[in-house]
Amino acid sequence: MLLAYIDEIGSTGAFIHPSHRRFSDSPAFGYGGFIIPEENARELGAYFAERKKEFFRNEIPSDTDPGRWEKKGSDLLYALVAEERPQNLRLLGSLMKKLRQLNGNLFYYAQEKPTGSPKETNCGPTEFKEREETAMRETLNRIARHADFHDSNVLVMMDQINEKSRIQRLPTMYAHILGRASDYREMRRIVEPPMHIDSELSTNIQFADWICALAKRAIEYQLVQDSRYHWVPNSQPLKAARGLFTYESKLRLYQRAIDDLNHSQILNSERPLFEAIPNNPLTAENMEKLERVRAATFRDQKR
Incomplete structure (x- = not known):
């Protein structure tokens, strides 16, 4: 059996720019994370725990169990990490190398959001909920295909959410798995709907959070022209991720004239979105105007 540990990449809400105040x-x-054979999951968790305890020994409070202490991916991979704490990148690189040794894979599935405020994109709570459900369905589909390729069943686990959200999500995920299984046999590979686990109790869920942080920053680099994360494709330790993503990993672009990004392409230094036009003469101001036109087009199509 395979074990898939996943967490969220980004949020479902509106997006304009990383510098926008709202x-x-x-x-x-x-969603993203990693997939590993069950017989190797404990070894990876133990390796992660030991590295975390060693690496952050000066940050872990003396009265706190090192195993339950968390370092969030957003704090590990902050914007200036390559300049100020490159050892964080080396740590993540070593963990991904260990995952490779244990026959595991990285995974991500994400959908680009229309750029603009909720009013500009005509998106609200209903659309945000639909965005979440669509991403979860695609994530389950792709994990199932990966498991089927390896002729294995898979158990999906994700970070704990509040009880209300869990109760709302569970019937939808269960219905999707059962409903799709009649036409797509690979869905039968998923043993149960995703189980929710408190990250404090699972080092592997904590590692999934770190992978999501990496994917989120790589995606921003690809989609935001003046991204803060230019170090992602140039980091030597992060090259350990190349070739480690599942075949099914994908960044689905929104109404673009270029192909979606797959596998390790989000880590490439080339950015097709901005390099499609040689010597792109657009200023940041004009790029923003184009994004708003795209958002207005999206709003008109939904009417």
């Missing part, structure tokens, strides 16, 4: 979180939303 809509700054992420240009895409989805």
Whole structure:
């Protein structure tokens, strides 16, 4: 059996730019993490725990169990990490190398969001909920295909959410798995709907959070012209991720004239979105205007 540990990439809400005071979180939303054979999951968790305890020994409070202490991916991979704490990147690189040794894979599925405020994109709570459900369905489909390729069943686990959200999500995920299984046999590979686990109790869920942080920053680099994360494709330790993503990993672009990004392409230094036009003469101001036109087009199509 395979075990898939996943967490969220970004948020479902509106996005304009990382510097925007309200809509700054992420240009895409989805899920990511890693998949590993069950017999190797404990070894990876133990390795992660030991490295974390060793690496952050000066940050872990003396009265706190090192195993339950968390370092969030957003704090590990902050914007200036390549200059100020390159050792964080080396740590993540070593963990991905260990995952490779244990026959595991990285995974992500994310969908680009229309750029603009909720009013400009005509998106609200209903659309945000639909965005979340669509991303989860695609994530389950792709994990199932990966498991089927390896002739294995898979158990999906994700970070704990509040009880209300869990109760709302569970019937939808269960219905999707059962409903799709009649036409797509690979869905039968998923043993149960995703189980929710408190990240404090699972080092592997904590590692999935770190992978999501990496994917989120790589996606921003690809979708935001003046991204803060130019170090992602140039980091030597992060090259450990290349070739490690599942075949099914994808960044689905929104109404673009270029192909979606797959596998390790989000880590490429080339950015097709901005390099499609040689010597792109657009200023940041004009790029923003084009994004708003695209958002207005999206709004008109929904009417």
